[in-house]
Amino acid sequence: MLSKKTRYAIAALVKLAKEYGKGPILIKDIAESENIPGKFLETILQNLKNAGIVKSVRGKNGGYYLNQKPEQVNLATIIRLFDPPIAFLPCVTYLYYEKCDMCRDENSCGIKHIFKEVRDTTVNMLKKATLAEILREEAILKKK
């Protein structure tokens, strides 16, 4: 399961995508509209800022806004920022490869290929899921 931090990050970014192009949005407004504890959201937005996904304006009339187009931000990127690897086993992670501690002989491991396939499929799906895609889907669902 995704951590709350990741879920909050996704919700905040979807919110910023909705307001894309309208200038900076207050932390407080995001927190209220998305049901996120304000102080917790602060650290999350800082992380997203360090990753270059959002930018901030300090001082009065400040706030946060998307630093990339909604088409360019996808769920795989967001999840990787906050959660442990998407892969089920350390030996099939993309960025953080580690040998499985109990694995005797990795070359004859009959499990690895299964989890590798799961990871690849999952990551591909998450990469297709951009903020723009999510908003498009929401618009469709609201019409029904």
Place this chain on the structure above:
Amino acid sequence: MLSKKTRYAIAALVKLAKEYGKGPILIKDIAESENIPGKFLETILQNLKNAGIVKSVRGKNGGYYLNQKPEQVNLATIIRLFDPPIAFLPCVTYLYYEKCDMCRDENSCGIKHIFKEVRDTTVNMLKKATLAEILREEAILKKK
């Protein structure tokens, strides 16, 4: 990522599948051959026993053995026993549905369908991965 408990459970079951039909195997032997802390493995095997996947014989010459054919035990079943739900969001879990805490209107949520598709695909892959399938793969890899 899978918990160690789950990884240990998978390794122990693969071991029992290898010895399928040869009578009970000692906890100690499984622990040594699979690099699993013995006492920890005890509780894991108890869980597997309660779930009907293995059986045990007490007393001298006792041990554990598979209660189902290697073709009948798959990774989805094992993972579900020990880990939190496979799904990324509480609202798309198979057995433990819960509303996402921040979700305003679940009917117009643009994210849900993505994670539902990921979960379905993942579970299907894991169901195909039986102990028999894993042993078959290992045999192939060892020949190379």
Place this chain on the structure above:
DNA sequence: TATAAAGTATATATATATAATAGAGATTAT
């Protein structure tokens, strides 16, 4: 029938990660 081999049961300890909060500090529009 005593003994050693084995699983059973329950409790506890330790470490780590997650989630959230607090408060002082820095920046900026007006």
Place this chain on the structure above:
DNA sequence: ATAATCTCTATTATATATATATACTTTATA
């Protein structure tokens, strides 16, 4: 000058994962 904002660092609370300890019960067999 002041109020509105974001920034930075520290702390706390809670839960979960991982592992260990100890006493108990069952069974084969010498």
